[in-house]
Amino acid sequence: MSSNPKDREKEIAALESLKYIKDGMKVGLGTGSTAAHMVKGLGRLVANGLQVVGVPSSDATETLAIEVGIPLTTLDKAKRLDVTIDGADEFDGNFQLIKGGGGALLREKILAYNTDINIIIADAAKQVERLGKFKLPVETIQFATTSISKILEEMSLSPILRMKADQPYTTDEGNFILDIDIFDVDDLTTLNTKLISIPGVVETGLFLDTTSIVIVGQGETTKTLK
Numbered sequence: 001m002s003s004n005p006k007d008r009e010k011e012i013a014a015l016e017s018l019k020y021i022k023d024g025m026k027v028g029l030g031t032g033s034t035a036a037h038m039v040k041g042l043g044r045l046v047a048n049g050l051q052v053v054g055v056p057s058s059d060a061t062e063t064l065a066i067e068v069g070i071p072l073t074t075l076d077k078a079k080r081l082d083v084t085i086d087g088a089d090e091f092d093g094n095f096q097l098i099k100g101g102g103g104a105l106l107r108e109k110i111l112a113y114n115t116d117i118n119i120i121i122a123d124a125a126k127q128v129e130r131l132g133k134f135k136l137p138v139e140t141i142q143f144a145t146t147s148i149s150k151i152l153e154e155m156s157l158s159p160i161l162r163m164k165a166d167q168p169y170t171t172d173e174g175n176f177i178l179d180i181d182i183f184d185v186d187d188l189t190t191l192n193t194k195l196i197s198i199p200g201v202v203e204t205g206l207f208l209d210t211t212s213i214v215i216v217g218q219g220e221t222t223k224t225l226k
């Protein structure tokens with residue numbers, strides 16, 4: 001049990017989400033510290049006899065899932081997933097999300113698109129009135145990143161190349177990430193369409209119409225929003 005209050009909220013939201021996983025299901029496994037609690041909890045259920053297969057959304061989640069004994073498959077083999085459980089950096093009252101703080105937005109969005117029920121698990125601080133205090137990650141192919149950054153600058157979105165240890169951060173797919181400021185943008189659907197249409201933009205961390213259920217940890221309880 002986590003002793004850090006925020007992490008404890010993540011943990012109890014994650015444990016609550018496990019109630020949606022039933023025998024025989026194909027489960028998308030999210031990425032990040034909240035999703036890691038869910039993966040560990042699912043590992044315990046599997047050890048007690050629950051039969052599921054997981055599809056991880058990142059190399060880090062794959063490593064953890066193997067460590068805790070969750071049988072894995074690929075999206076190709078699974079074709080469609082029953083449920084995916086993932087974290088978020090922000091969510092609003094319409095279940096619109098910013099994701100990708102952990103850099104796994106591309107595979108996370110692919111899993112969400114191929115899943116019947118997408119469940120988001122989060123600590124209470126992730127719920128916002130308006131998306132955008134958290135910078136929106138935009139995944140770009142390396143070759144185009146400088147030119148895309150210039151375009152995003154012209155759109156007044158203040159792109160910042162994500163760095164790690166003095167090098168551009170590289171995603172599991174070998175791409176870069178530009179984090180942009182969308183707080184003043186009202187129409188996120190139009191923004192997303194514009195971003196995706198720029199050659200070399202692979203994906204954005206805006207998840208607009210994918211989520212069915214949000215489970216929020218609040219102190220020692222959870223609330224489930226549907």
Ligand code: 5RP
Nearest residue numbers: 032033034087100101102104
């Ligand atoms: C990774 C994500 C994560 O779900 C998001 O960053 C939340 O992370 P955490 O659960 O550690 O707060 O989108 O790409």
